[in-house]
Amino acid sequence: MDYLPDSNARYKDVDYWNERYRTEESFEWFGDFTKFEHLLKQHVGTEENILMLGCGSSALSYDMCQAGYSSITNVDYSSVCVESMAERHKDCAQLSWLCMDARRLAFPDGVFDVVLEKGTLDAMLVEETDPWKISENAARLLHQVLLEVSRVLKPGGRFISVTFAQPHFRKRLYARAEYDWSIKHYHYGSNFHYFLYVMTKGEKLSTEDAALERRLVEEAEAPPIYVRFQEADSEDFLNNIGL
Numbered sequence: 001m002d003y004l005p006d007s008n009a010r011y012k013d014v015d016y017w018n019e020r021y022r023t024e025e026s027f028e029w030f031g032d033f034t035k036f037e038h039l040l041k042q043h044v045g046t047e048e049n050i051l052m053l054g055c056g057s058s059a060l061s062y063d064m065c066q067a068g069y070s071s072i073t074n075v076d077y078s079s080v081c082v083e084s085m086a087e088r089h090k091d092c093a094q095l096s097w098l099c100m101d102a103r104r105l106a107f108p109d110g111v112f113d114v115v116l117e118k119g120t121l122d123a124m125l126v127e128e129t130d131p132w133k134i135s136e137n138a139a140r141l142l143h144q145v146l147l148e149v150s151r152v153l154k155p156g157g158r159f160i161s162v163t164f165a166q167p168h169f170r171k172r173l174y175a176r177a178e179y180d181w182s183i184k185h186y187h188y189g190s191n192f193h194y195f196l197y198v199m200t201k202g203e204k205l206s207t208e209d210a211a212l213e214r215r216l217v218e219e220a221e222a223p224p225i226y227v228r229f230q231e232a233d234s235e236d237f238l239n240n241i242g243l
Helices: 008-012 014-021 034-044 059-065 079-088 120-124 136-151 168-174 206-220
Strands: 050-053 072-076 095-098 112-118 153-163 181-188 194-201
Touching: 034 059, 034 153, 034 181, 034 194, 050 059, 050 136, 059 072, 059 095, 072 079, 079 095, 112 120, 112 136, 120 136, 120 153, 136 153, 136 168, 153 168, 168 181, 168 194, 168 206
Parallel strands: 050 072, 050 112, 072 095, 112 153
Antiparallel strands: 153 194, 181 194
């Protein structure tokens, strides 16, 4: 890939994205709209007010517009991206484009029916080496974003997250009563599965997901376990063992 960075850390650098978007026409993470359109239609109405979180250079918003979706607000923290996409799709009145940080969304509470992200959260986790236990910094970042997503959703609104992360990894991040949503997940793709999560605002976590949250809280609050190793003995103790 021409735009492959020299390290994964650069995926979190706005300067990297600004540089990339100056020349990149379009790029699709996890397949284009046609790959999961059948799932999206089940959970997103064409007349609903949609926020595209971290739109990037993806054609997803335009493809949805062509499929009849009538109101999509696109945000990205790259000003180059937003300016380029606004110019490219200036004839699509259904699409609007704003430069914005996902941690601090400049919208009132409860204004969107749907918040949709495809690969945005994955880009925020690129430096993580253990999917079972992400770093404190990454956890803090994701928590800020997810609180904002929940805040701008209407009651009954849905957060749609498209990712390659399997449920046993991603649900650990989404299953929090504080976000005030339930979680369902689906998959698409043939040779390699991608996942589409649907979080519905105002619905309680399932019994299973609530239990997952409790377990994670208990693990976080548990004192660390120290392992004591046998120190080297000055004597040749193996020779003194009677066999």
